[in-house]
Amino acid sequence: MKLSKSLQTLINPLSKENPVIVQVLGICSALAVTAKLEPAVVMTISVTAVLAFSNVIISLLRKTIPTSIRIIVQLVVVAALVVIVDQVLKAFAYDVSKQLSVFIGLIITNCIIMGRLEAFALNNRPYASFLDGVGNGLGYGIILIIVAFFRELLGSGTLFGIQVIPQWCYDHGYVNNGMMILPPMALITVACIIWVHRIKNKDLQE
């Protein structure tokens, strides 16, 4: 089945060109915000929003930006969007924004965003750039959510803060795995996802 070009731009980053597990970008925040599902979902939405809109803006400006200062222009656009996202979160989801603390601000330095601006938005039309931004944001987010799912389930026994492992398990000696809360296990969980993904996609194996 041949997908249309714009659909491909949207779908490809979810698996074959996934920014986290194939290009290995944005790992730092993937480790930092995935101890619980809620911050991971909020982070996904934030990054997707910033990435999609910065892609559109840079794509609109692509003919007027002088190449010698393009990185600075990109940074200004991204920083402005991140500040907006930060303010929105503070206004409407204060608790989560406290949990995410500096990591919202650090979206500015997320390699995925600069990477997509450089690689895609500078050479493509706004609509395609928008789809690319949404696709990459979701591709990043899907990994975040999978990692956070396992870390919260095994580390705290909850999902979105709701107890899912029944009490009788604890009564019979089950104990939450404290190591899942620590950053090393996020790295190992990402590694497991990469492992499974490479088994499914033999062409990605080095």
Next chain:
Amino acid sequence: MSKLKEKIDSLKPKFEKGGKLYPLHSVFDGFYTFLFTPNETSRSGVHIHDANDAKRTMITVIVALLPCMLFGMWNVGYQHALATGDADHSLFHLFFYGLWAVLPQIVTAYVVGLGIEFIVAQMRGHEIQEGFLVSGILIPMICPVDTPCWMIAVATAFAVIFAKEVFGGTGYNFLNVALVTRAFLFFAYPAKMSGDGVFVSLGDAASVDGYSGATPLGQLASSTTPGVVELTGVDGAAINLSDLFWGFVPGSWGETSTFCILIGMVILLLTGIASWRIIVSAAGGGFLMALLANHFASPLYPVTFVSPVEQLCLGGFAFAMVFMATDPVTACRTNTGKVIYGFLCGAIAILIRCYNTGYPEGAMLAVLLMNCFASLIDYCVVNVNVRRRRKRAMISQ
């Protein structure tokens, strides 16, 4: 024995290429070579074989571990008797209590670890490696006696897969598998791995008055009084250096007796399996660091008041340095490297023990840390040698 051999030989064709059970040939090989020496010889060229192979090396280490293992089982029973006021101190009574307490853990560690090794060997079409033979017994020996079996199963599976099989299996791991298991347990289930409720097996019996299950190091770590801490056994009686040396104290059950560890050390050194450089320099490093800490003893860190000799007998230091640091796969290969590696293992273990109040014992973390640096140390040693020889060659030209 010859009957058994005939029986197994008659099964052999089924597992050979083309046979019905060929996919399981590595399992068959594993069991076969465990029982008998294969009579296959190399067909081409000249090959030099050592009389020692991996299997025999592993068995020797198990033999070296036997004194610690047997004493540890007895000590589990002894601590239980002290803690519950049981007056029956006969040798067999105490030993069999300990044996029954630790047997489930040993079986769990072996079943899980060997199970994974067998599955991976099948998947890769390799022969089964015997590397888990030693790890399987080390894992329960360095855990508290009350560790639940399912935790040991989870931790063993984690360690065998992520510390060994993903790097290529036995001989390719850069971290000691048994220590990774313990580290996983320590960070994942801290409530079951430290404190005063896990190191003495009480069973269903009630404890005596004045009972405290804290290990000597645990008492030191949680001490709030400045100055020298009076160590006590589980029944509240004071313990001294000879108790620590012979091992009549609570602790992870394999590592309490320094004397039994020394017997094991002699076996390992006589058979040439452990490197004396590592053991000597580790003891030296630990001793020097303990001396230094003792000289600058401060009431903030109660462990610093312990004398250097006691430091070497306390906790898992001796066990880790003799059986873990000397693991030939994860230690340094060059002789100079071994000395540096051992020294740092010992020094860092005491350093963590003295100054990091979060960790009562530092031997595990020290050896794991030095495992990470082992190949770097080797690299530096080799390059220094290369540079020195090159310089010499330049001068002579």
